[in-house]
Amino acid sequence: MLDHIGLHVSGFERSREFYRRVLEPLGATLVMEVTSEQTGDGDHAGFGVDGKPTFWIGTSHNGHPASPVHVAFTAPDRATVDAFHREALAAGAKDNGAPGLRPHYHPYYYGAFVLDPDGHNIEAVCHRPE
Template identity: 60%
Template sequence: MIDHIGFPVADFARARAFYASALAPLGLAVVMEVTARETGAGDHAGFGATAGPGGGKPFFWIGSGGALAARGEGRLHVCFAAPDRAAVDAFYEAALAAGGRDNGPPGLRPHYHPNYYGAFVLDPDGHNIEAVCHVPPSVPA
C-alpha cells in the first residue's frame, strides 16, 4: 500500500486547480496545504479523502518549484482507486474539462484482469494519471 506520493509541478496554481477538479468525483480534495515559508522549499498541497477511514489524511502531494516538470522531464504515473465505473467515467470527464489530455478513455483493460476498468489522462505537466475500478459491474436485479 502506498502511504503517499508527491511530485513537483511546473505551475503550482494550475496543477492545484486541475487536481481539485479532476479528483472531486473520486471523493478527494485538498486536505492540507504547506507554504514555502513553512517548508523553506516551496508550496505544497496534499489531497485525500474528506470523510471515512483515513479522512483528512493527505496521500497525494504536489509541490511548486518543479524544474524537471518545467523542462518536460520527470513524468510519473499515478493511479487512484475508484469505487465504481461511474466514478472512473466522471474522473475522466472532469480531468479533460480541467485541461487534461486524453491518454486512454474509460474502458475495460482485460490484459490487466477481466474487471480492470480504467481511464488515463495526462495532467498539465504530462504526468499519466489514472482512475481504476476493480469491481465487476453490478448485475441488474
C-alpha cells in the first residue's frame, strides 16, 4: 500500500547527515538525491534498503510553503494513478502535479500529486514500464 513517505526539513544538509547517521544502524543508506532543478521545487534525499528510497526528506524553494508530510501510495498501473488524481480533485483536493512520468527518479516512475484538505502532499505512483 505505502510506497514511500517524506518530511519537510528546515535544514537540508543538517537533516541529510542526521538521517544518514541514525538510519545506518537500521540498515538504511542514502539511496538517491534530487536537486531543485530536477524537481522544480526543493532538494530531496531518499533513504532506503536494497536500493529503494522509502523515506525522503526535502525542502521547498518554489516560494510555496512545503507540505508538512508527503505520503505516496503504490498503484498497480498508470490508469490507476490517473483515476486517483481525477477522484482526488473531484473530492476537493488541490492539484500538486498532474499524472506523468518523473524520469529524474527512474525511467518508469509515473506519479500524480495532490494536496489534501490539510495541505499534505499525497501521491499515487506506478513503477512499471506501461
